Amino acid sequence: MTWRVLHRWLGLVAGAVALVLGVTGVILALDPMVDTLKSAPVPAGLPVSTLVQRVSATIPGAEEIRRLPTGDIVVYAFDGNRASASYVDAADGRVLGEYQPSAPLRWIRNLHRSFLLDDAGRIAAAGIALAMLLMSLSGLVLLARRMGGWRRLAGRVRGSLLQRIHVTSGRLLVAVLLLSSITALYMSAATFGLVTVERDGDPDVMSNVNVHADLPGHELPLLQKLPVAELRKLSFPYRGDPEDSWKVVTEHGAGWIDRHTGQTLAWEDTLTAKRLHDWVMLLHTGEGTVVWALVLATLGASIPLFWVSGLMLWRQARRQTPRMTDNSALSQADILIFVASENGSTWGFAQALHRALVRNGHRAHTSGVERFQTAAATRQVLVLAATYGDGQAPAHAARALERIARQPAGSAPVTVLGFGDRQFPAFCAFAEALDQALRTRGWPQLLPLERIHQQSAQQFMRWSEALGQALGESLPLDYVPQVPPTTPLTLISRQDFAGELGQPATILRFTWPPQHWLDRLRGRGLPHFEAGDLVGVLAPGSSVPRYYSLASGYRDGFLEICVRRMPDGLCSTYLHALQAGDAIRAFIRPNPGFGLDGSRQPVVLIGAGTGVAPLAGFIRGNRRHQPMHLYFGARDPARDFYFGKEIQAWLGDRRLASLRTAFSRTPDGGGYVQDALRRDATRVRELIARGAIVRVCGSRAMAQGVVETLNDILRTVSLNVQQLKAGGRYAEDVF
Amino acid sequence: MSRALIAALLAATTLTVPALAHSRPLTISTTLKNYSGNGAYLAVYVTDAKGAYAGTLWVSGGKAKYYKHLSDWNRLSAGSARGLDAITGASVTAGRTLKVTADVADALVDAGYEIRVDAAVEDLRDSPSEIRVPLTTTNAGKPHAGRQYIQSFTYQLQ
Structure with missing residues (x-):
C-alpha cells in the first residue's frame, strides 16, 4: 500500500514541477549534442605545444585555450583593449568564429538547476531530484508486483493502452531516471560544499625571475608530451608579471610551468572526488556524447508522458472506487465485511452482500481488509478476498496479514471467501493465507473457506445460500455482475464446421468501429488485446457474460473466436444464428499468464x-x-x-x-x-x-x-x- | 534582485594598521559590462607596494568553492578572508553596479598601496587583478575600466 501511495502523491505533486526539469533537460541535452556533431575534429595525437604555436600565430593576444566537452577549441584573448573568445580549428589554428555562450540556453540551464531562484531554487530542484529517485524506486517495486515478481520484469505488459504506455516507458527508462536523479543529488551536494571536489587553492609557485626571456609555448616539454585530446584548459602567463607561470589542466591533473625555463614547477593529480564528479557530470549532462545525450533527451521528453499518463490512471482508478450505501460504523455494526480487491470486482460482490444483509435488518459495515478489526457489537465477520498475480495480496491489502497476526482472536466467527482464477498455480492463495492466519490466531469460523473461480455469480449465489442457512435466515442476493462497458462488434465472416454430433461449431470474425486514439488512451472503446485473451459476450436479455478465447490479436485488425453450439446454450445459440453484418455487444478481459510473453523460446x-x-x-x-x-x-x-x-x-x-x-x-x-x-x-x-x-x-x-x-x-x-x-x-x- | 543598484553596502570593515587608529570611509562603485553570462564573483582587496596582501574590502558571491577562481586574491590572502559574513554579498549580475563602503586606515592612503579587483564568471574566463588602482587621494573619483567584466571602477574617499 505504502509504495503505491508514495508513488501516487510524489507523482502528482513533484511530477508537475518535474515537467519543467524534463522539458528544459531535453533542450540542454540536445544543444551540446548538435555542437558535438558539428565540432571540428582534433587531429589524432596533436600535442598541445603545436596548438599553442598555431594559436599564437593567428591570435596574438591569446591568454587561455579551452577544450569544451563538445570537443570545440575556444581561445580567449586580450588584444589592445578588447577581450575576445573565438572558436579555433586545431588543425591549422584558423579562427572559425566568435565564441558566444548562448543567453537563452544559459537561462534554460538556470531554470533547470535552480528555477531561476538561486540557492532556494537549487534546494527545491534537489528536492525534486530526490522525489524522482523515490518515484523511480517505488515505480520499480510496483512494476515487479504487477508483473508477478522481479524475474518477470521483462514480460509482456497487459492492460489498457494508458497503463501499457505508463508501464512500458517506465520499464525502459527507470534506470536512466534513477541515474539522472542520483547524479543530480550528487551535483547539488557538490554545489553546497557537502562533498569536496577540488583543492582549496593553487600551489604557491613562481617563475624564475633571474632568467628574463620568455620561452615560447611550443618549446615547453610538458605541453609537447600532452595530446590536445586530454587538454581541458591552458592559461598563458600574464604579460606584465614576470613571476607568473603557465597553468595547464588536463583530465588527469593540473601543472604549472615556468615561463622562462620551461620547467614544470608543480603537478597536482586530479582528486578522486573530482574524477567522480566529472563522471557524474558526464552522466547527467551527456555533454560531449551523442548517443547518451539522445538517451537523456528521450528521458526528459518522457517525463510529461509519465506525468500525464499517471494522472489519467489515477483519475480512472478514483472513478472506480466503490461507494457503500447504509454503511454503519464499525463499532455499531453486527456484521463486518472486509474486502481485498484488485480491480474492483470483489467490491461488487461485497455490495450485493451488504445490501442483502441490510434488507434483513442487520447493521453492516464494509471496508478494506487492511482495516481488519472487531468491536463489542460484532457478531459475524465476512472476508471477501481476491488474489493478485502469482498469489499475492491486492495492493491495498498488503499489510492485512500482519495486522491480523498482531491482534488477539475475538469471539465473533470469521468466514473467508476467496476469489481467483484456476489458471494460476496459486489459485485463491491470498484468501487461503488469510484463512490460515485467522485459524492460527484462534478465530472461530461460521463456514469453511470457499473459493470462487473467475467471479462466477452462480458459485457466489450458492455460497450466500449456505451463509443464509448458517445465519438462520433467508438471504436473497440481487447480485448483478459488473459488466465492463461493451463495444459493438460487427460480424464480417463465418466459417462453419459440422463439429461433434449435434454440436456444430463456427469460426466468427468480427470488426470493431473506428476508434479515435484519444478515446483509446482514455480507456474507452475496445482495448488492445492479444491472442489468448478473452472476449466477454452478452447475449440479448442476459447480464451474465460468456467468455471465449481469442484467436487473433488487435494487430491482426479483426477479432476471431471459435464457438461450439452447446445444447441449451443461450450465448452459443445466439452467436450461431448471427449473419454477416449483425452486431454483438462485447468487451475484452485480459487473460494474463496464458498469453505468450514475447520470449524467443520454442x-x-x-x-x-x-x-x-x-x-x-x-x-x-x-x-x-x-x-x-x-x-x-x-x-x-x-x-x-x-x-x-x-x-x-x-x-x-x-x-x-x-x-x-x-x-x-x-x-x-x-x-x-x-x-x-x-x-x-x-x-x-x-x-x-x-x-x-x-x-x-x-x-x-x-x-x-x-x-x-x-x-x-x-x-x-x-x-x-x-x-x-x-x-x-x-x-x-x-x- | 532589485533592478536598482545593488546596495549591499553598509558593511563597514576596517583595514587596521597597527599604531594608527584614524580611519576614513572608502566608497567603492563597480559597474559590470553587459557580458553574456551568470552573475560575477568579485573580490575587492588591498595590496602593499611589494604586492603583498594587506586586507579584503569586499567579496561578492557566497560559495567558497568558487573562490579559487578569484585566483590572485585567493592566493595572496591564503584564504584568510573566508567566512567573513560582514564583507560578503551576493554575486553581481551583468550590467549592474555594486556599491559598498569600507573603512580604511589613513596610513594606507598615498602610501604605495593598491586596490585590486579579481573577477570570475561561471564557464567564462577568470580575470584575476582585473583592476589595479593605486590608493591615492588624486585617484579618488576617477573611473577605471577593467579589461574583461568591469565597465568602470571608481572609489571615493571622504
Missing part, C-alpha cells in the same frame, strides 16, 4: 477441439518465426479440423514450425492428442528440457490427460508440469 502448443482457437491466434501473430509446434487433437478431419486451411498456410510461411494431429474418430486417426504427444515423446522431452514454453487449451479432462502424459514423458529428465507451471512456462486455458 513453444509447444497443445489443443483439442475448439481449444485450438487461442493457439491458432498465437501462430497467426508469430511474425518473428519463433519456433512453434502444434499438437492438435480432433475427431474427424472432415468435421472439426478447425483452422485447418490457415494452419496449412502457416506451415508454409514458417509461422508454424511443425504440426502433429490426432483424430479420435477415424480409423488410424492416431487417437487423442495425448497419444500424439506420447508418439513424439523424445522430441517433446528435448524441447521442454531446452526451455520450451507450453500452452494447453481444451476441456478440463483433456488438460488433465495432457498433464499426466507430459509427466510420464518428462520423468526421465526429472521435470514435471508442476515445476513448469511454477516457472511460468506452462499455462492452461480450460473450459
Whole structure:
C-alpha cells in the first residue's frame, strides 16, 4: 500500500514541477549534442605545444585555450583593449568564429538547476531530484508486483493502452531516471560544499625571475608530451608579471610551468572526488556524447508522458472506487465485511452482500481488509478476498496479514471467501493465507473457506445460500455482475464446421468501429488485446457474460473466436444464428499468464477441439518465426479440423514450425492428442528440457490427460508440469 | 534582485594598521559590462607596494568553492578572508553596479598601496587583478575600466 501511495502523491505533486526539469533537460541535452556533431575534429595525437604555436600565430593576444566537452577549441584573448573568445580549428589554428555562450540556453540551464531562484531554487530542484529517485524506486517495486515478481520484469505488459504506455516507458527508462536523479543529488551536494571536489587553492609557485626571456609555448616539454585530446584548459602567463607561470589542466591533473625555463614547477593529480564528479557530470549532462545525450533527451521528453499518463490512471482508478450505501460504523455494526480487491470486482460482490444483509435488518459495515478489526457489537465477520498475480495480496491489502497476526482472536466467527482464477498455480492463495492466519490466531469460523473461480455469480449465489442457512435466515442476493462497458462488434465472416454430433461449431470474425486514439488512451472503446485473451459476450436479455478465447490479436485488425453450439446454450445459440453484418455487444478481459510473453523460446502448443482457437491466434501473430509446434487433437478431419486451411498456410510461411494431429474418430486417426504427444515423446522431452514454453487449451479432462502424459514423458529428465507451471512456462486455458 | 543598484553596502570593515587608529570611509562603485553570462564573483582587496596582501574590502558571491577562481586574491590572502559574513554579498549580475563602503586606515592612503579587483564568471574566463588602482587621494573619483567584466571602477574617499 505504502509504495503505491508514495508513488501516487510524489507523482502528482513533484511530477508537475518535474515537467519543467524534463522539458528544459531535453533542450540542454540536445544543444551540446548538435555542437558535438558539428565540432571540428582534433587531429589524432596533436600535442598541445603545436596548438599553442598555431594559436599564437593567428591570435596574438591569446591568454587561455579551452577544450569544451563538445570537443570545440575556444581561445580567449586580450588584444589592445578588447577581450575576445573565438572558436579555433586545431588543425591549422584558423579562427572559425566568435565564441558566444548562448543567453537563452544559459537561462534554460538556470531554470533547470535552480528555477531561476538561486540557492532556494537549487534546494527545491534537489528536492525534486530526490522525489524522482523515490518515484523511480517505488515505480520499480510496483512494476515487479504487477508483473508477478522481479524475474518477470521483462514480460509482456497487459492492460489498457494508458497503463501499457505508463508501464512500458517506465520499464525502459527507470534506470536512466534513477541515474539522472542520483547524479543530480550528487551535483547539488557538490554545489553546497557537502562533498569536496577540488583543492582549496593553487600551489604557491613562481617563475624564475633571474632568467628574463620568455620561452615560447611550443618549446615547453610538458605541453609537447600532452595530446590536445586530454587538454581541458591552458592559461598563458600574464604579460606584465614576470613571476607568473603557465597553468595547464588536463583530465588527469593540473601543472604549472615556468615561463622562462620551461620547467614544470608543480603537478597536482586530479582528486578522486573530482574524477567522480566529472563522471557524474558526464552522466547527467551527456555533454560531449551523442548517443547518451539522445538517451537523456528521450528521458526528459518522457517525463510529461509519465506525468500525464499517471494522472489519467489515477483519475480512472478514483472513478472506480466503490461507494457503500447504509454503511454503519464499525463499532455499531453486527456484521463486518472486509474486502481485498484488485480491480474492483470483489467490491461488487461485497455490495450485493451488504445490501442483502441490510434488507434483513442487520447493521453492516464494509471496508478494506487492511482495516481488519472487531468491536463489542460484532457478531459475524465476512472476508471477501481476491488474489493478485502469482498469489499475492491486492495492493491495498498488503499489510492485512500482519495486522491480523498482531491482534488477539475475538469471539465473533470469521468466514473467508476467496476469489481467483484456476489458471494460476496459486489459485485463491491470498484468501487461503488469510484463512490460515485467522485459524492460527484462534478465530472461530461460521463456514469453511470457499473459493470462487473467475467471479462466477452462480458459485457466489450458492455460497450466500449456505451463509443464509448458517445465519438462520433467508438471504436473497440481487447480485448483478459488473459488466465492463461493451463495444459493438460487427460480424464480417463465418466459417462453419459440422463439429461433434449435434454440436456444430463456427469460426466468427468480427470488426470493431473506428476508434479515435484519444478515446483509446482514455480507456474507452475496445482495448488492445492479444491472442489468448478473452472476449466477454452478452447475449440479448442476459447480464451474465460468456467468455471465449481469442484467436487473433488487435494487430491482426479483426477479432476471431471459435464457438461450439452447446445444447441449451443461450450465448452459443445466439452467436450461431448471427449473419454477416449483425452486431454483438462485447468487451475484452485480459487473460494474463496464458498469453505468450514475447520470449524467443520454442513453444509447444497443445489443443483439442475448439481449444485450438487461442493457439491458432498465437501462430497467426508469430511474425518473428519463433519456433512453434502444434499438437492438435480432433475427431474427424472432415468435421472439426478447425483452422485447418490457415494452419496449412502457416506451415508454409514458417509461422508454424511443425504440426502433429490426432483424430479420435477415424480409423488410424492416431487417437487423442495425448497419444500424439506420447508418439513424439523424445522430441517433446528435448524441447521442454531446452526451455520450451507450453500452452494447453481444451476441456478440463483433456488438460488433465495432457498433464499426466507430459509427466510420464518428462520423468526421465526429472521435470514435471508442476515445476513448469511454477516457472511460468506452462499455462492452461480450460473450459 | 532589485533592478536598482545593488546596495549591499553598509558593511563597514576596517583595514587596521597597527599604531594608527584614524580611519576614513572608502566608497567603492563597480559597474559590470553587459557580458553574456551568470552573475560575477568579485573580490575587492588591498595590496602593499611589494604586492603583498594587506586586507579584503569586499567579496561578492557566497560559495567558497568558487573562490579559487578569484585566483590572485585567493592566493595572496591564503584564504584568510573566508567566512567573513560582514564583507560578503551576493554575486553581481551583468550590467549592474555594486556599491559598498569600507573603512580604511589613513596610513594606507598615498602610501604605495593598491586596490585590486579579481573577477570570475561561471564557464567564462577568470580575470584575476582585473583592476589595479593605486590608493591615492588624486585617484579618488576617477573611473577605471577593467579589461574583461568591469565597465568602470571608481572609489571615493571622504
